[in-house]
Amino acid sequence: MYNCITEEERLRHSYYQIMELSSDELHIKLNSWSREDLIEWLVWNDRNGVYRDEESLSEMGNILEKDEAISIITRQILV
Numbered sequence: 001m002y003n004c005i006t007e008e009e010r011l012r013h014s015y016y017q018i019m020e021l022s023s024d025e026l027h028i029k030l031n032s033w034s035r036e037d038l039i040e041w042l043v044w045n046d047r048n049g050v051y052r053d054e055e056s057l058s059e060m061g062n063i064l065e066k067d068e069a070i071s072i073i074t075r076q077i078l079v
Contacts, residue, residue, distance in 0.1 A: 015044055019077050026077060030070045038069035045076060 005013075018029055018041075030038065042051040042064075050056050053063045064072075 015041055018073075023074075023078060026074060027070070030073055035064075035066040035069060038066060038073060039064060041073060042069060042076075045073075 018026060021029060033041075039051045039053075042049055050059050051064055051069070056063050
């Protein structure tokens with residue numbers, strides 16, 4: 001089931017707000033987030049991705065580090 005949200009709700013949600021930041025602002029914001037927060041955003045944005053530790057260990061043999069999570073989010077937003 002697809003949930004529609006209003007433009008006002010979207011603008012208040014932090015996950016959407018970061019998509020409106022400049023490259024520099026985005027980098028600063030993401031660096032202030034915890035690794036877990038970054039992973040939660042990635043899971044929210046890409047439901048088919050492998051980001052959670054358990055899944056990542058099972059499929060790739062390692063966990064997603066904070067710097068790589070920031071890199072992935074930055075690519076997903078800016079490209």
